[in-house]
Amino acid sequence: MRRVISVMLENEAGALSRVAGLFSARGYNIEGLSVAPTDEEDVSRMTIVTWGDDQIIEQIIKQLRKLIEVIRVTDLTEGAHIEREMVLLKVQAESGEQRAEVKRIADIYRSRIIDVTDTSYTLEVTGDGQKVQSLLELFDASQVVEVVRTGSTAIGRGSRGM
Amino acid sequence: MKLTGADIVVQCLQEEGVDTVFGYPGGAVLHIYDALFKQDRVRHVLVRHEQGAIHAAEGYSQATGKVGVGLVTSGPGATNAVTGLATAHMDSVPMVVITGQVPTAQIGNDAFQEADTVGITRPCTKHNFLVKDVSELAETIKKAFHIAASGRPGPVVVDVPKDVSAAECEFSYPSEVHLRSYNPTIKGHTGQIKKAVELMRGAERPMVYTGGGVVLGDAAEELTQLVRKLNFPVTNTLMGLGGYPGDDPQFVGMLGMHGTYEANMAITHCDVLVAIGARFDDRVTGKIERFAPHAKIIHVDIDPASISKNVEVDVPIVGHVQSVLEEMNQLADKLGAGEPARLEPWWAQIEEWRSRDCLRYDRDSGLIKPQFVLEKLYEVTEGNAIITSDVGQHQMWAAQFYHFKRPRQWLNSGGLGTMGYGLPAALGAQMAYPDAAVACVTGEGSIQMNIQELSTAKQYRLPVKVVNLNNGYLGMVRQWQELFYESRYAESYVDALPDFVALAESYGHVGLRTDKPGDVEGLLREAMTTDRLVFMDFVTDPEENVYPMVPAGAGLDEMVLV
Numbered sequence A: 001m002r003r004v005i006s007v008m009l010e011n012e013a014g015a016l017s018r019v020a021g022l023f024s025a026r027g028y029n030i031e032g033l034s035v036a037p038t039d040e041e042d043v044s045r046m047t048i049v050t051w052g053d054d055q056i057i058e059q060i061i062k063q064l065r066k067l068i069e070v071i072r073v074t075d076l077t078e079g080a081h082i083e084r085e086m087v088l089l090k091v092q093a094e095s096g097e098q099r100a101e102v103k104r105i106a107d108i109y110r111s112r113i114i115d116v117t118d119t120s121y122t123l124e125v126t127g128d129g130q131k132v133q134s135l136l137e138l139f140d141a142s143q144v145v146e147v148v149r150t151g152s153t154a155i156g157r158g159s160r161g162m
Numbered sequence B: 001m002k003l004t005g006a007d008i009v010v011q012c013l014q015e016e017g018v019d020t021v022f023g024y025p026g027g028a029v030l031h032i033y034d035a036l037f038k039q040d041r042v043r044h045v046l047v048r049h050e051q052g053a054i055h056a057a058e059g060y061s062q063a064t065g066k067v068g069v070g071l072v073t074s075g076p077g078a079t080n081a082v083t084g085l086a087t088a089h090m091d092s093v094p095m096v097v098i099t100g101q102v103p104t105a106q107i108g109n110d111a112f113q114e115a116d117t118v119g120i121t122r123p124c125t126k127h128n129f130l131v132k133d134v135s136e137l138a139e140t141i142k143k144a145f146h147i148a149a150s151g152r153p154g155p156v157v158v159d160v161p162k163d164v165s166a167a168e169c170e171f172s173y174p175s176e177v178h179l180r181s182y183n184p185t186i187k188g189h190t191g192q193i194k195k196a197v198e199l200m201r202g203a204e205r206p207m208v209y210t211g212g213g214v215v216l217g218d219a220a221e222e223l224t225q226l227v228r229k230l231n232f233p234v235t236n237t238l239m240g241l242g243g244y245p246g247d248d249p250q251f252v253g254m255l256g257m258h259g260t261y262e263a264n265m266a267i268t269h270c271d272v273l274v275a276i277g278a279r280f281d282d283r284v285t286g287k288i289e290r291f292a293p294h295a296k297i298i299h300v301d302i303d304p305a306s307i308s309k310n311v312e313v314d315v316p317i318v319g320h321v322q323s324v325l326e327e328m329n330q331l332a333d334k335l336g337a338g339e340p341a342r343l344e345p346w347w348a349q350i351e352e353w354r355s356r357d358c359l360r361y362d363r364d365s366g367l368i369k370p371q372f373v374l375e376k377l378y379e380v381t382e383g384n385a386i387i388t389s390d391v392g393q394h395q396m397w398a399a400q401f402y403h404f405k406r407p408r409q410w411l412n413s414g415g416l417g418t419m420g421y422g423l424p425a426a427l428g429a430q431m432a433y434p435d436a437a438v439a440c441v442t443g444e445g446s447i448q449m450n451i452q453e454l455s456t457a458k459q460y461r462l463p464v465k466v467v468n469l470n471n472g473y474l475g476m477v478r479q480w481q482e483l484f485y486e487s488r489y490a491e492s493y494v495d496a497l498p499d500f501v502a503l504a505e506s507y508g509h510v511g512l513r514t515d516k517p518g519d520v521e522g523l524l525r526e527a528m529t530t531d532r533l534v535f536m537d538f539v540t541d542p543e544e545n546v547y548p549m550v551p552a553g554a555g556l557d558e559m560v561l562v
Helices: A015-025 A054-066 A096-108 A129-138 B005-015 B027-037 B050-064 B076-090 B117-124 B134-149 B162-166 B190-202 B212-216 B220-230 B261-269 B321-335 B340-354 B370-380 B393-401 B422-432 B451-459 B475-484 B500-506 B517-528
Strands: A002-010 A032-037 A043-051 A070-075 A081-092 A112-116 A120-127 A144-149 A153-156 B002-004 B020-023 B043-046 B068-072 B095-101 B127-130 B155-161 B168-170 B206-210 B234-236 B251-254 B272-276 B296-301 B315-318 B386-389 B438-443 B465-470 B510-514 B534-539
Touching: A002 A015, A002 A054, A002 A153, A015 A032, A015 A043, A015 A054, A015 B117, A054 A070, A081 A129, A096 A112, A096 A120, A120 A129, A129 A144, B002 B005, B005 B027, B005 B134, B005 B162, B005 B168, B020 B050, B020 B422, B027 B068, B027 B095, B027 B155, B027 B162, B043 B451, B050 B068, B050 B076, B050 B095, B050 B422, B050 B451, B068 B076, B076 B095, B076 B117, B076 B155, B095 B134, B095 B162, B117 B127, B117 B155, B127 B134, B134 B155, B134 B162, B134 B168, B155 B162, B190 B272, B190 B296, B190 B315, B190 B321, B206 B220, B206 B261, B212 B220, B220 B321, B234 B261, B251 B261, B251 B393, B261 B340, B272 B321, B296 B321, B370 B393, B370 B438, B370 B465, B370 B517, B386 B393, B386 B422, B393 B438, B393 B465, B393 B475, B422 B438, B422 B451, B451 B500, B465 B500, B465 B517, B500 B510, B500 B534, B510 B517, B517 B534
Parallel strands: B020 B043, B020 B068, B068 B095, B095 B155, B127 B155, B206 B234, B206 B272, B234 B251, B272 B296, B296 B315, B386 B438, B438 B465, B465 B534, B510 B534
Antiparallel strands: A002 A043, A002 A070, A032 A043, A081 A120, A081 A144, A081 A153, A112 A120, B002 B168
16 A cells, blocks of 8 residues: 655754665555755654555555664554645657647646746646656656656644644 | 864763774774874774674674664775664664764865765664764764664764864763754553453464564563463574573474474564564565464564564554563463463474474484584584574574573674674674674675775784684585576586685684594584684585575475474
8 A cells, every 4th residue: 555654853964864774674565755945954754655564564664664764654644644745857859739738738737837948848737646657648758858756845733833 | 071083082982971982994084093093992903894894893792781872984984884874774783883074174075985875874873963063063963872872773973073073162061962853752652552462361372573673672581481481482683682582492493484394484473473573584584474474463562663564463662672671571471471371282283283393304324414513512512602603594593502501601693694694793792792702604605705804903902713614615505506597506616715724824813623523522622722713614504504504585384394
């Protein structure tokens, strides 16, 4: 089952590679990983998207907690949560018809066009994995110049923090 | 007071009460060696290979319970230390290893003797640090000792660039260390402990299975109390031997791949299994589905990740084994140990299994049987020696035939299975206990993996007794080839062996050899009363196998017996 795990860890050199190394050394799956500092400058927050049966997920969480620099681990999928991913998408837009169509899709997906040339548009779109995926599927592979995805980041619903 | 980084390293070691460091000098650690030279509180033991330094520090730690300390240079010094670190990591040995590193300005530039030590050692240490500023050095070393010794212990590497050991800074050693992200649980959950004791009191076919955690956690006394109080049978893992007296009637021997018939059968048929400081390793469980299939399982361990990793348990208890066992003892005193007569049929069954005498071997052979050497070693040393071993058949025979009375008497590489561990570990143990009888049980394959340490033994006059069970084969490999590869002995016959007697003598030691069973005891007695290193080369039956044996992938009750 797919899980979204949030990890707070000391913002120290090597901490990221400890987590990544743990996943590869123990053969755990990893679909996405995003990390950045939090409001506390010495703490980073990492969102890991993984999958496995309950026993594997339990081990992943325990092994993450065992890392010396890890402060807190939460399986967000255990409760209500919100996931978001940002994608930057550069597509060919040459003919008038093509340009209009890209613009329409951008509007429907409430995405922004953040760069324009006379042959291309670059879109910024934010949403959960499903939304982002469905947008990407609207474009023919030959039309897509470049795709950059941040991977999922997530937060629990409600007033409480992690 | 301002000190150089090198002096700070040495001061920190002194503050931590370190009396012995095992190491090997090189360019990147020269400042630290200079600082060691100028003092006399921390003794340095010069090994002949960095792997030897780490194993010696492990042996020292396993024998004493103190943190073992190693010191090696950058690049090849650190990479040679890796096998030792991985060995200590698998067996949870508390260690601090200081590695030199090229100057910070050169890191990443492929400098001479540069290796990414923190990168390389990350998966084989509990934690590691690269110290980039001398002002962080003292606190980092304090953290390293704290992390190494607390929780589930393990090795910690502190990588110190040469310019950091040269730089000066004000020194003050922190009296304590706080890590918000690292707070191991000590006290077990009271409710869970109560549940466990209730289960034990009602058990009709109980079994206690303990591992290295009881030894590491200094909980042998508490364990012995509890097991005697409850009148339960007890088995130890390879790492757990000595955690319960091996000569006690309630002890049923080691369990697992080469465990006794009675231990493995009791595990298979028990109704309550109490696992303490053990981790359900594959060499212990055999086929998981057939491991203790009828039992409610209680598992006490300080490492939450060890619980329900391989085997789903019913009553998990996270905590320090000593603290949890103490509470269990109190509770058992209060509630009583349960109706004693209920255990009679179970003990009768165990005695029946025991009467199979699964460790028997041919005593009328004209060849020296390795088992016989170990029996005699046990007799001659009156079961009191500190025994180290290498890895292979001799290791299993030592575990089966030497009945360890106390914890920290049996030192071996159980998890990683590192050949070459035995001799340096014996040197470490002998450094810690100069007057103790220390014997290294080894084979002609393993001993050659770190035989250069005979030179270290000479330099420090360490009277270790090497018991070389020389059968001319990599015995365990040969055994598997005989049983599972139709006797195709691919590369397991070791041709061109050295003359071990002459070799020992060339290092300045005593060498003895025999191939006659009648000479074994005399030779051992002579060795044990000689105050020098004695290398005993026993030429043994080349075809002897270790039994019982649970074939890989089989259940514990599917043992092959002699």
